[in-house]
Amino acid sequence: MENVNSNTNMEEWFDAKLQKNEMIEPKDWMPENYRKHLIRQISQHAHSEIIGMLPEGNWITRAPSLRAKIVLMAKVQDEGGHGLYLYTAAETLGSSRDELLDALHTGKAKYSSIFNYPTLTWADIGAVGWLVDGAAIMNQVMLQRTSYGPYARAMVRICKEESFHQRQGYESMCHLAFGTTEQKQMAQDALNRWWWPTLMMFGPTDDKSPNTANAIKWKIKRESNDQLRQRFINQTIPQVEYLGLTVPDPDLKWNEEKKGYDFGSPNWDEFMSVIAGNGPCNRERLKARVDAHKNGEWVRAAAKAHADKTKEMEFAA
Amino acid sequence: MSDSQGPIWEVFIQKKPGQPFVHCGSLHAFDKEMALQNARDLYTRRGEGTALWVVPSSAIVSSSPEDLGPFFEPANDKVYRHPTFYQIPEGVKHI
Ligand SMILES: [Fe+2]
Ligand SMILES: [Fe+2]
Numbered sequence: 454m455e456n457v458n459s460n461t462n463m464e465e466w467f468d469a470k471l472q473k474n475e476m477i478e479p480k481d482w483m484p485e486n487y488r489k490h491l492i493r494q495i496s497q498h499a500h501s502e503i504i505g506m507l508p509e510g511n512w513i514t515r516a517p518s519l520r521a522k523i524v525l526m527a528k529v530q531d532e533g534g535h536g537l538y539l540y541t542a543a544e545t546l547g548s549s550r551d552e553l554l555d556a557l558h559t560g561k562a563k564y565s566s567i568f569n570y571p572t573l574t575w576a577d578i579g580a581v582g583w584l585v586d587g588a589a590i591m592n593q594v595m596l597q598r599t600s601y602g603p604y605a606r607a608m609v610r611i612c613k614e615e616s617f618h619q620r621q622g623y624e625s626m627c628h629l630a631f632g633t634t635e636q637k638q639m640a641q642d643a644l645n646r647w648w649w650p651t652l653m654m655f656g657p658t659d660d661k662s663p664n665t666a667n668a669i670k671w672k673i674k675r676e677s678n679d680q681l682r683q684r685f686i687n688q689t690i691p692q693v694e695y696l697g698l699t700v701p702d703p704d705l706k707w708n709e710e711k712k713g714y715d716f717g718s719p720n721w722d723e724f725m726s727v728i729a730g731n732g733p734c735n736r737e738r739l740k741a742r743v744d745a746h747k748n749g750e751w752v753r754a755a756a757k758a759h760a761d762k763t764k765e766m767e768f769a770a
Numbered sequence: 771m772s773d774s775q776g777p778i779w780e781v782f783i784q785k786k787p788g789q790p791f792v793h794c795g796s797l798h799a800f801d802k803e804m805a806l807q808n809a810r811d812l813y814t815r816r817g818e819g820t821a822l823w824v825v826p827s828s829a830i831v832s833s834s835p836e837d838l839g840p841f842f843e844p845a846n847d848k849v850y851r852h853p854t855f856y857q858i859p860e861g862v863k864h865i
Pocket of ligand 1: 615
């Protein structure tokens with residue numbers, strides 16, 4: 454397209470489109486950095502869905518009832534689907550599925566640091582659905598209005614499916630919190646361990662978030678990390694109170710003036726160290742993913758051989 | 771683009787019998803049978819549709835955004851293609 458229009462013209466066209474809140478579609482001209490930012494963000498999001506299947510998959514065989522088991526299986530299957538919607542959205546930007554997977558398997562690409570924490574008890578499965586999916590929903594609801602069409606459409610579909618994830622998690626927490634003393638203790642322990650990592654899911658504070666400015670300028674994100682984190686806390690604390698549990702934050706306090714909670718600072722050193730690959734489960738997660746990919750090799754080869762053969766037969770007929 | 775996951779297919783869902791097929795997303799599959807099964811598993815886990823189409827992505831021809839203006843221009847000045855262009859005397863009904 455460069456031969457017809459200069460890049461500056463195209464950039465003006467692109468900015469005007471964003472200004473009018475029109476969506477950018479795969480074949481539209483876009484600045485190279487916008488494309489790169491999106492490939493990074495969408496693929497990271499896809500990887501998070503896929504890796505996110507692991508901590509929950511860990512409890513499928515040990516679910517305490519048949520009902521709990523089918524619910525968990527349905528949820529984990531949804532997460533796999535979310536990963537696939539997102540990979541195809543990233544592929545519309547010119548990246549191949551092989552490249553995206555390779556980046557994950559070689560550790561070049563990141564995924565949400567939350568999935569590097571272990572699910573130690575059954576209560577963790579409730580806490581993950583309630584808190585982790587809850588935090589993800591907060592972010593994904595915003596992304597339904599992101600400026601890149603295929604990403605926004607994937608988000609609409611994902612958000613529809615997510616609400617069951619959070620509700621089944623909270624229901625499970627209710628069973629425990631209103632159960633025996635031991636069960637309540639289990640629920641409290643899970644909340645204690647998942648609370649801070651969940652708050653970190655929104656990313657660093659705004660003054661320390663290198664990608665936020667561009668993401669807001671390009672309308673990829675419509676709200677900042679801090680705004681989303683604050684809204685999540687405001688929404689979640691009443692749910693904690695209903696359960697009769699407490700969050701592990703001595704600084705948490707209602708602030709009448711801002712009509713929201715004041716809260717303490719997550720341990721950002723821990724956040725950085727988990728991102729750098731040193732969380733409790735980083736190696737285990739990556740190994741499980743790489744093994745799954747390797748073990749699927751023969752299935753892909755067989756499917757391809759079958760497809761080639763049927764095509765040959767079709768031509769021969 | 772074909773890679774180790776097979777070529778890309780576009781998926782269209784018909785929500786209810788009689789309604790148009792609407793694009794809902796894409797997927798990878800090695801052949802049409804697998805594409806249809808994957809489409810079912812990926813896009814209709816909650817009864818989103820009663821019929822599916824899968825089409826190899828490479829078979830789709832699309833207009834390009836840069837000729838959005840000129841390509842659709844012939845339709846823009848033909849107001850007489852719309853019913854509101856015509857005046858019907860008052861009192862005449864059912865038209
Ligand atoms: Fe998800
Ligand atoms: Fe989810």
